[in-house]
Amino acid sequence: MVFGKKGILLVNLGTPNSPSRGDVYVYLRQFLTDPRVIDIPWVQRQVLVNGIIAPFRSGSSAKLYQELWTPEGSPIKIYGERVAAGLQALLGDEYAVALGMRYQNPSIESALKQLIDQQVSEITVFPMFPQYASASTGSVHDEVMRLLRKEQVIPNVRFINSYYDHDPMIEIFADNARKFDIASYDHILFSFHGLPQRQMIKADACNHCLKTANCCETVSIKNQFCYSAQSHGTAYALAKKLNLTRDRYTISFQSRLGRDPWIQPYTIEVLEKLAKQGAKRLLVFSAAFVADCLETIVEISSEYQEEFHKMGGETVDLVPSLNDDPRWIKVIADMVR
Structure with missing residues (x-):
């Protein structure tokens, strides 16, 4: 017999507490010292992040967050709170819903405490990342397990790995595009957040990654947890839903950091190629994110628009993310049930 409520832990990446340089500095330090995000030896990571990236990038990053910020705060947090409230209302009193951020606030620790204090009988961890990656979903699961192992009583825990081609979710993205x-x-871009190729290779247990030019184009037992393969799966599901022929779209990856090779092709290079081919109007999906954030609102809608215009293009339009759409909240409810 189940006595307590069923707990739902929603987790997204996170956001600085404010767009001030100090708060952005703290956020970057916590985010980038995660060994699943920058996967180099501890000493090198500390020197790189605390000695170079956080001090030198916090100022420029703060300016971007100031551009992103709304009177209510950070969009990713606002949408997260609205989704959590909507999900609680939809699921009713048999469930307890809490929102945590992998980095900064509200923390995963505070969200877990909120659930445990309500004597939940089980916890479903729902990362708000459709595609699995060690640096995102893996890090969330890692942190939840680290925190729960301190508890004397650990309730039943269920981890959701990915939902990259879940048809009800795909339909909302497609409907936003319609x-x-x-x-x-002139062309459609499916631009996903990038990852270093070395992380892709580390996650490959079947000696499959990057062995052929098209190793990510089909999800199989060998690459079922590959971020790039799942991203391709999302793009193909959207293209099929919208009746797009293969020549009408390109799958690319954005937000590269550092000099190491990341998943390719890079979105900025695809923009340049399309501009040289005479493309003027581009429609962009950013389906690695279920809530609009710095990478969508600023990087795509502002920075890529500016760069594309310099290249001779005219328009880069962003398909809105799922945000706090009631249909999306219902999709989450159906998945966690």
Whole structure:
């Protein structure tokens, strides 16, 4: 017999507490010293992050967060709170819903305490990342396990790994795109957040990663947990839903950091190539994110728009993410049930 409520832990990446340089500095330090994010030896990581990246990037990053910030705060946190509240209302009193951020606040620790204090009988961990990656979903699961192992009583725990091609979610993304005149665009971009190739190789237990040019184009037992393969799966599901032929779209990866090779092709290079081919109007999906954030609102809608214009293009339009759409909240409810 189950006595307590069922706990739902929603987790997204996180956000600085404010767009001030000091708060951005603290956020960058916590984020980038995660060994699943920058996977180099501890001493090198500390020197790189605390001695170079956080001190030198916090100022420029703070300016970007100031551009992103709204009167209510950070969009990713605002949407997370709204989704959590909507999910609680939809699931009812048999469930307890809490929101945690992998980095900064509200923390995963505070969210778990909120659930445990309500004597939940089980916890479902729902990372708000459709595609699995060690640096995102893996890090969330790692942190939840680290925190729970301190407890004397650990309730039943269920981890959701990924939902990259979940049809109800894909349908909402596609419906958001249908609000645009898709036929009027010269090309469609499916731009996903990038990862270093070394992390892809480390996660490969089957000696499959990067062995062929098209190793990510089909999800199989060998690459079922590959971030790039799952990203391709998301793009193909969206293209099929929108009846896009293969020549109408490109799958690319953004947000590269450092000099090491990341998943390719890089979005900025695809923009340049399309501009040289005479493309003027681009429609961009950023389906690695279920809530609009710095990487979508600023990087795509602002920075890529500016760069594309310099290259001779005209328009880069972003398909809105799922955000706090009631349909998305219902999709989450159905998945966690």
